[in-house]
Amino acid sequence: xxxxxxxxxxxxxxxxxxxxxxxxxxxxxxxxxxxxxxxxxxxxxxxxxxxxxxxxxxxxxxxxxxxxxxxxxxxxxxxxxxxxxxxxxxxxxxxxxxxxxxxxxxxxxxxxxxxxxxxxxxxxxxxxxxxxxxxxxxxxxxxxxxxxxxxxxxxxxxxxxxxxxxxxxxxxxxxxxxx
Numbered sequence: 194x195x196x197x198x199x200x201x202x203x204x205x206x207x208x209x210x211x212x213x214x215x216x217x218x219x220x221x222x223x224x225x226x227x228x229x230x231x232x233x234x235x236x237x238x239x240x241x242x243x244x245x246x247x248x249x250x251x252x253x254x255x256x257x258x259x260x261x262x263x264x265x266x267x268x269x270x271x272x273x274x275x276x277x278x279x280x281x282x283x284x285x286x287x288x289x290x291x292x293x294x295x296x297x298x299x300x301x302x303x304x305x306x307x308x309x310x311x312x313x314x315x316x317x318x319x320x321x322x323x324x325x326x327x328x329x330x331x332x333x334x335x336x337x338x339x340x341x342x343x344x345x346x347x348x349x350x351x352x353x354x355x356x357x358x359x360x361x362x363x364x365x366x367x368x369x370x371x372x
Contacts, residue, residue: 266363283326285362289335290371298371299339302364307343309357311350315340318353318361327365 289295306315316337323333 266359269363270366284323284329284332285326286328286332286365286369286372288329288372289332290368292371295368295371298364298367299336302361303336303339303343305360306353306357307340307347309351310353311347312340312343314350314353318358322361322365327362 289299303315306318310318319328319333319336322328323330328336
């Protein structure tokens with residue numbers, strides 16, 4: 194399961210960067226130019242009291258919070274992986290557990306997916322999870338039946354990113370550990 198998340202890839206990139214002296218020099222040069230820009234902010238009369246980042250959002254690294262989230266997800270997956278007595282094999286979730294706690298977890302997971310991506314993207318994500326054998330066709334069908342119970346209009350949806358799929362795998366692992 195942890196391998197499905199791609200954990201460890203970032204560490205390899207960091208070690209490659211640390212070994213390459215030219216890349217380190219380029220990184221230092223970029224950080225020096227950023228610090229000069231940050232040290233000399235330009236404010237107009239209209240900018241008083243307005244918050245502004247020193248660098249654009251897309252240029253900022255994910256930072257500690259993103260790394261902490263991924264590490265926490267990895268730890269949760271490893272706990273669930275080691276707790277599985279018979280070992281894990283795909284599909285990870287062969288059936289939904291018949292317990293109140295599991296049903297609550299399903300609702301939390303589907304609510305997250307619907308609020309983030311909307312109903313259509315949630316259906317597409319469930320189909321994708323079946324395609325990559327994270328869950329069976331029966332589980333996909335049951336989850337889609339649960340979605341019928343969700344009502345209301347969802348606005349401001351976005352596409353799922355890798356972290357959203359990682360979180361879905363954590364939900365799947367939690368559910369699988371309850372069966």
